[in-house]
Amino acid sequence: MSSEQEHLKTTNTEDRFAFKNEHKAALTAEKGLDEETIRLMSEDKDEPEWMLERRLRALKVFQEMPMPTGWPGQPDLSEVDVNKIVPYIRPDVEMREGTDDWENLPDEIKDTFDKLGIPEAEKEALSGVGAQYESEVVYQNMKSQWEEKGVIFMNMDRAVQEHPEIVKEYFMTTCVPPSDNKFAALHGAIWSGGSFVYVPEDVTVEMPVQAYFRMNTEGMGQFEHTLIVAEPGSEVHYIEGCSAPKYSAFNLHSGGVEVFVKEDAHVQYSTVQNWSRNTYNLNTKRAIVEENGTMEWISGSMGSKATMLYPCSILKGRGATDTHITIAFAGEGQDIDTGAKVYHNAPETKSTIESKSISKDGGRTNYRGLVHIADGAENSSTAVECDALMFDNESTSDTMPYMEIEESKVDVAHEATVGKIGDEDIFYLQSRGLDDDDAKKMIVAGFIEPITEELPIEYAVELNRLIELEMEGSLG
């Protein structure tokens, strides 16, 4: 405490200025995340006092909470040194405009883009290092179209300034409070960037809202916050644009997603994440679904070194519905620990979870799920189906569903299968003239079809291509 106070006293404006520019030096500093850093950050963003207070409160929770340990088979987080997190946030403040260079990207990521056949300008945008001019134009057009209907879609930092009343009500209050877990607390303290989506009553946003744009300007944001409020009767499909392998020096991604699905509203949240292989992806995503509302989570997890992510729906109103469709692909050195959580807290609620995973070259996938049916949630039903496909004997695939059922008038079913690629299937395809590689690709494409079906075509194509690349082992 005393050193912190001392630090505060000696920090004048000039120091802060210097502090901000010396990000190289800051990177080597081994210092914990402290109040001073948060204050600097908040000030830099010109945030209102209440947001700073929330950050500081979250910081306190973060400092008090233990790391998640003791989960059976959980990914190794020993490398995630919370005392080293602070240096990672400084470049975030510093490089908000994206000062990195395409040329500085590692070859494997450039290769990926080449193989995906993505034009140069788009590549830079996708990797988060440059501005995407054409998209800006498209964005502006779409934006005005939505604005007429009262839809708000903007950067989260701007939303704090322009729509404080909405943000104040929903931001990390009832959906994902900082006390939820250590990384939610961390996120609450140092979040930056992200998307804010507000859809007024009875408005249907026909085309998917995509967060690609955000990434152009906030390419380095690894603590982005997404807040979606869908008022009664509205409908929106949000797509998180993580379909490109974002490269950065940071090694921790801790985003937060909060979705409010009001009565009769319908929200679909799709994401294809393909973080670089040095990233720890520790996210918290949650939706609160009111009466007759529908929440759909569609996600593909490809990248990262380790992922711990369990998108959660709280079915709060009678007749609320949840759908989870997820696919995980773990290659060499990857540990993808992901799944779904659903709390059935009202009668006649329904959830469907469909999870597919592929592990290859020593990768590990784990489905970790929790379905909770509260006492009184009568006539609720849930069906969970997990299928795992394994390529070789270096790989690992686990399934750990948890079901807590407190109500008798329910219908609960869980099913999981694990298998290797069928020799007979390959033989059949080969006998039809396909070579071994193509046969395997085709089997995998068929295996993940339920997921790709749900994605807009460009994402589906990209997901398929990414998986094909993984299968070739050309990314190392």
Add this chain to the structure above:
Amino acid sequence: MSTTQVHANLTEEQVRQLSGDFDEPEWMLETRLEALDALEELDMPDVIRTPGRDWTNLHELDYESLVDPLNAAENKDQVGPDEVEVLAWSEAVDEHEALLEEYFGSVIDPQENYLTALSTALFSTGTVVYVPEGVDAEDVTIRTEQNSRSLFNYTLVVAEESSSVTILERQSTGAEQDEQYYSGIVEVVAGENSNVQYGSLQNLSEEAYNFSYKRGDADTYATINWIEVNLGTQLTKSSVSTELNGDSSETQIVGAFYGHDDQHFDLDAKVWHRAEHTTADLVTRGVTDDVARSVYEGVQDVGRDAWDTSSYQRENTLMLSDESEADASPKLIINNHDTEASHSATVGQIDQEDLFYMTSRGIDPRSARNMLVEGFFVPVLEEVAVDELREDLEELVAARLRQRD
């Protein structure tokens, strides 16, 4: 581990006396004393925990007041056919020291957790079943009736090469007290090409607490089949598992339970595939009624060297009341890709259409419901190869249903 523990009023003297009564060799006494010593450091057995809750709370039990090692009393019946040795613990110590030295504590580490250590330090009754090579025996019966506040029981089964044995164990309560604690450890060593069938019917008083740990080690071509029936106690923590350490070994774990009133069953079934061409089949069905609660954990763990594994698991719970609770977690841990594995779990209530169909055929609703519950157990009963155990289970389920209004 912060609540009251029992070792405060346990002494080395007590353990020496227990061991002395059996005239145990020095090494066995040492094993007991080391287990006693280890209590200080050991944790309770793992129970499932999800954010905000432990599914079973073993810490709240007041072991200190429950455990009374020097006043154990039981009614024991341990018999088998002539070609099999079924020995009371004192006889086994006398006649088979070498066998005990080799296998006692070899399958279940006495210091695996707090409760196994407690059991090892304090057991005062036990049975050793020794099946010599090539012997084919049925009808080994071990009945234990608990007549004291606490009872610690130890069972060792050693089946030599190409032998076969069927063992039927029962636990019940004789002289009933308010609260009782029964702890049983069962180790099964199945030699090459042997076949061990171990059925257990736990029907202790509904005031009792029960901790039961059963594990088998299957050698090449060996088969270990478990039947685990739980009806009694207010709290049971039962664990049944097999290590498939030999190529082409097999195991089946069949479970049945029926919880009513405020009973709490925490049941786990686990299999470790550690060799090639191994097969496992786990089937559990249970009913929860009133405010009873069931916790089921099934683990199929396929090791890196377990080529050509087949592993199946299913668990179904039928809820008869709105206040009961059923938790399930069937886990698959797969480290070898040459595996076919699946698991499934369901929770639901009596099918209304079935009920309607039966009542429309003139069966009164109560009988219809009882028939459907009895029918629900059929897929498990079919897997119970021991006639006597199957019939008893049917009878006990029917009796419990009759008891219901």
